[in-house]
Amino acid sequence: MENHHQMQQPNREFTILRSTDFLRQNLNLYPTTVNTGEHADPSIKEVDFFSSRSPTKNSDTDNSSPEEPHDHRHTNMAKDDGSPTLFNDQLVNTALNLSPSAGLSRSAANDENIETLLTTLQRESLRLKEENCKLRTMLDQITKNYNQLQLFIALQKQKQCQKMETNLNGMMFGQHLLDPRGPFTKLDAQVAPFPDDKSGQRGLPETDPVEDVPEQSTSQSWGSSKSPKFEESNSSELPLKKTRVSVRARSEAPLISDGCQWRKYGQKIAKGNPCPRAYYRCTMAVGCPVRKQVQRCMDDKTVLITTYEGNHNHPLPPSAIVMANSTSAAASMFLSSSCSTSNNNEALSNTVGVFSSMPYIPMATLSTSAPFPTITLDMTTNPSALTSPLPLHATTFPQLLGHPVIFPHKMPHPLLGQQQPLFTTETMSAAIASNPNFTIALAAAISSIIGAPRGNDGINNNSSNGGSDLPLNGTSMLPGST
DNA sequence: CGGGTTTGACCTGCGC
DNA sequence: GCGCAGGTCAAACCCG
Numbered sequence: 016m017e018n019h020h021q022m023q024q025p026n027r028e029f030t031i032l033r034s035t036d037f038l039r040q041n042l043n044l045y046p047t048t049v050n051t052g053e054h055a056d057p058s059i060k061e062v063d064f065f066s067s068r069s070p071t072k073n074s075d076t077d078n079s080s081p082e083e084p085h086d087h088r089h090t091n092m093a094k095d096d097g098s099p100t101l102f103n104d105q106l107v108n109t110a111l112n113l114s115p116s117a118g119l120s121r122s123a124a125n126d127e128n129i130e131t132l133l134t135t136l137q138r139e140s141l142r143l144k145e146e147n148c149k150l151r152t153m154l155d156q157i158t159k160n161y162n163q164l165q166l167f168i169a170l171q172k173q174k175q176c177q178k179m180e181t182n183l184n185g186m187m188f189g190q191h192l193l194d195p196r197g198p199f200t201k202l203d204a205q206v207a208p209f210p211d212d213k214s215g216q217r218g219l220p221e222t223d224p225v226e227d228v229p230e231q232s233t234s235q236s237w238g239s240s241k242s243p244k245f246e247e248s249n250s251s252e253l254p255l256k257k258t259r260v261s262v263r264a265r266s267e268a269p270l271i272s273d274g275c276q277w278r279k280y281g282q283k284i285a286k287g288n289p290c291p292r293a294y295y296r297c298t299m300a301v302g303c304p305v306r307k308q309v310q311r312c313m314d315d316k317t318v319l320i321t322t323y324e325g326n327h328n329h330p331l332p333p334s335a336i337v338m339a340n341s342t343s344a345a346a347s348m349f350l351s352s353s354c355s356t357s358n359n360n361e362a363l364s365n366t367v368g369v370f371s372s373m374p375y376i377p378m379a380t381l382s383t384s385a386p387f388p389t390i391t392l393d394m395t396t397n398p399s400a401l402t403s404p405l406p407l408h409a410t411t412f413p414q415l416l417g418h419p420v421i422f423p424h425k426m427p428h429p430l431l432g433q434q435q436p437l438f439t440t441e442t443m444s445a446a447i448a449s450n451p452n453f454t455i456a457l458a459a460a461i462s463s464i465i466g467a468p469r470g471n472d473g474i475n476n477n478s479s480n481g482g483s484d485l486p487l488n489g490t491s492m493l494p495g496s497t
Numbered sequence: 498c499g500g501g502t503t504t505g506a507c508c509t510g511c512g513c
Numbered sequence: 514g515c516g517c518a519g520g521t522c523a524a525a526c527c528c529g
Binding site for chain 1: 500501502503504
């Protein structure tokens with residue numbers, strides 16, 4: 016949500032600049048030279064065009080200096096109706112003393128000018144109010160659509176669950192349906208192994224790393240409950256679930272460049288795989304709980320399997336955010352659409368179907384082998400023709416989980432965009448047109464983003480990381496981020 | 498000299 | 514309780 020909010024900032028700023036520039040350029044409102052009378056006060060007068068009050072009534076109340084164009088007092092202002100304003104810089108310094116008391120000695124010419132200015136300002140104010148009104152209408156519409164989608168999703172999930180319960184004869188996992196923690200929390204160790212989960216086939220053979228639940232804690236331990244060093248937080252509260260995110264990608268390099276800095280702290284020969292498994296810890300920030308395991312696939316040595324767990328407690332570099340977004344969205348959607356019991360093959364297949372329609376989101380499978388469920392994003396295959404033109408080579412595709420999910424359509428960030436083409440209107444449209452499930456996926460993603468409780472970790476809430484902002488009640492993927 | 502890697506030892510959970 | 518396997522620690526080593 017925060018990301019969503021932030022992603023909109025540029026547009027707002029654009030509007031702001033346009034408005035203020037318009038006023039300044041057309042109304043000659045620059046504060047430098049105008050002295051409107053006996054008040055040779057160089058202080059700046061400002062007009063709040065977005066306030067419901069008449070601009071003329073505020074003019075002599077603000078004495079902010081021209082040297083403080085970004086005075087914080089000008090930001091985060093609320094309108095009289097209590098709603099936040101759409102503009103940060105709605106106060107325009109007219110350099111004119113517009114208060115009635117100051118105009119007694121003005122010449123007629125000045126009065127005329129002022130009246131003209133006031134008229135113009137009022138007109139502009141009206142125009143902006145109309146614009147504001149339109150935006151509100153749009154927001155209402157979007158909110159309405161979102162609610163409808165949520166309803167739809169809830170119905171779909173209910174159907175799935177009922178169907179599943181019937182199929183399973185209400186035996187094994189029926190109890191999950193009543194789990195007050197909600198559908199996401201069902202991805203826990205109780206889930207039976209995914210049939211397709213054969214070691215070495217997808218994801219790490221035996222164990223894979225991660226992602227976690229922001230709600231529980233923004234810093235999680237790496238799977239095992241051992242390491243006291245990384246478990247200082249909430250050790251008394253067992254996580255409701257712990258999920259890892261595994262990324263399969265072809266790479267000759269020993270490591271995938273994911274934009275983060277890692278320090279190797281161990282290596283082990285895992286059973287069933289002659290290739291050693293390396294253990295890495297994020298070193299971009301002191302105490303960052305994110306870890307990752309890197310291991311080559313036993314069957315195909317060119318495939319590098321990287322598994323992430325934990326949330327970064329620091330901002331991520333742009334290169335790391337790309338992957339974080341993709342994997343986060345993928346995992347989020349995957350988990351969102353898999354209903355409560357991930358043992359449901361139907362749900363899983365549906366999810367994969369959804370993924371196949373999502374550009375930049377690789378084929379995904381869910382492995383629930385103990386102790387933690389692992390989402391595997393397979394970047395070694397090309398799910399569909401729609402799948403982005405983005406080369407998913409491990410060496411170029413940063414993998415970062417554990418970060419706020421920024422839904423793909425918002426990804427074309429100035430910085431991120433330079434690295435690789437992200438979602439475009441065309442690809443998105445194509446995806447929508449080609450797969451009706453896209454709407455469901457979209458709704459799930461939006462639901463995750465909008466509905467997910469904000470992590471209470473201030474650090475993680477920053478714009479680039481928010482590591483714990485991943486939907487799933489916080490499950491965020493790391494680039495390690497999970 | 499500081500930071501990263503290697504590697505054997507140790508800890509812990511789990512299955513039998 | 515025992516053994517196994519995964520995961521982690523930390524001393525030794527390497528490198529710029």
